[in-house]
Amino acid sequence: MNFKMLTMGAMALAMTTGSVLAGGNTGTSSLDDPAKMGSFYTDADMKTMRSDDEFKKAWLALTEDDRTAMTKDCGDSVIGKSHDNFCAKTKQLGGAN
Structure with a gap:
């Protein structure tokens, strides 16, 4: 029974870690969001x-967040x-003032 729980825990950890590494976090920043950044530039190419x-x-005009x-x-x-x-x-x- 302990082996089964250990195996299930390891699988859960592997799936969670895998989803984060595979795209759970896209790696983009708020500075890559054209909807937020467009108002700071005069052209569409920013x-x-x-x-x-x-x-x-x-x-x-941005939110504090x-x-x-x-x-x-x-x-x-x-x-x-x-x-x-x-x-x-x-x-x-x-910064934020």
């Missing part, structure tokens, strides 16, 4: 940032580097 005033207005998630993602060395212009502007605003 290459040209809006002016500082327009950026601040778009930043303040979205600003927190974006600030956290900017703090990640890999994610932040791929969104360096955006993250630099959020740092100019002091």
